[in-house]
Amino acid sequence: MKIKDFNNLRPSDRIEHKHYGHCAVQKFIPDFGPVIQPLTHEGKMKLYHHSAYKGGRYGMPLLENSYRMCQPSAAPYLPIQTCRICGCTDLDCTMCIAITGHPCHWVAPDLCSRCAPNSPIS
Numbered sequence: 206m207k208i209k210d211f212n213n214l215r216p217s218d219r220i221e222h223k224h225y226g227h228c229a230v231q232k233f234i235p236d237f238g239p240v241i242q243p244l245t246h247e248g249k250m251k252l253y254h255h256s257a258y259k260g261g262r263y264g265m266p267l268l269e270n271s272y273r274m275c276q277p278s279a280a281p282y283l284p285i286q287t288c289r290i291c292g293c294t295d296l297d298c299t300m301c302i303a304i305t306g307h308p309c310h311w312v313a314p315d316l317c318s319r320c321a322p323n324s325p326i327s
């Protein structure tokens with residue numbers, strides 16, 4: 206990816222990150238870079254392990270300021286997971302965070318942990 210392309214990333218664009226694989230762009234912060242979020246479990250786990258010492262949590266996004274880490278995504282777009290009850294998605298879990306204090310995770314392809322019955326996180 207060239208600097209020019211990197212600066213043209215827009216919300217919901219997909220990139221391949223050198224460490225975290227298939228990622229979606231959440232937003233672009235001018236003069237810094239895109240806020241990206243891994244869309245695969247492997248990518249989320251890697252990011253979690255890299256950021257846990259800074260208080261990062263599973264499913265947290267990352268501000269990427271190096272265009273060298275990003276490649277244009279050639280993979281077909283994965284659908285963005287959406288909770289069938291509360292409507293939160295991989296890109297926007299702010300509702301769950303506001304209510305429970307932490308992001309949810311997926312207990313089923315269309316059900317998040319906040320909405321799952323008998324969830325330990327409620």
Ligand SMILES: [Zn+2]
Nearest residue numbers: 288291317320
């Ligand atoms: Zn939910």
Ligand SMILES: [Zn+2]
Nearest residue numbers: 293298301309
């Ligand atoms: Zn959520």
